[in-house]
Amino acid sequence: SQTIHQWPATLVQPVGSPLSLECTVEGTSNPNLYWYRQAAGRGLQLLFYSVGIGQISSEVPQNLSASRPQDRQFILSSKKLLLSDSGFYLCACVSASSGNTIYFGEGSWLTVV
C-alpha cells in the first residue's frame, strides 16, 4: 500500500523568510499529487495539483509555488513568507493503487511570526 511522508512536521518561520515543505510517496507510481492548506478550524483549500513530473496546476493566486522534480516527490515553496501563509499544510495522493481514494500525509504546521 502507498505511504505519504511529509516534512517538516512543525515549522516556525519569520516573515520574509523562505519555505520548503517536502512530500514523498512510496508504494505507487505515477500518482496525482496535491497540496492543501487548512487555516485553524477551517476546511481544506486546494493550492496545487500535479498529474506528472514538471506539471503543476495552481488553484489560487498566492505567495506560494510548487514543484515536482520526480514522480513521487512534491515540494511546496515560498521565497518570502507572509503572516497569512500560516496554517496546516497537507500533501495528498491519488494513484491507480488507491482506486478512487485520496490519501493524506501527516501534515505540516507552519507558523509565520
Added chain:
Amino acid sequence: AQKITQTQPGMFVQEKEAVTLDCTYDTSDPSYGLFWYKQPSSGEMIFLIYQGSYDQQNATEGRYSLNFQKARKSANLVISASQLGDSAMYFCAMREGPGTGGFKTIFGAGTRLFVKA
C-alpha cells in the same frame, strides 16, 4: 464549477445514538466521486467512505453509511451508535472525473461533531 457545502458548523449527539452530517454538492460532470473524511485533533485526515456517481447502492463501511440522493445532489454521512471517539471534524469532499484533468478534489468547510457521554 465544483462546489461542496456543509451547512452544519457543529453538531452534538448523545453517545450510542445515530447522527447525520449534511453535505450538498454541485457539479456539471456526470462522473464524480464523493468522500467523507474524519479529522481528529491530531490533524490527520482519515478516509471513511466513498460513493461513486454511478453507484446504484448507498455506500456503507461499518458504522458509517452514505445517504446518496443524486437528484438532490446530497451525500449525507450517517454515523450509527456514536462513540466518544467519533468526536472530530468531518469533511465532505468531491472529485470530478478525468475530463477535468488531475482528478481535482475539493472539500467542504467541515462539521465538528461532539459526542456526549
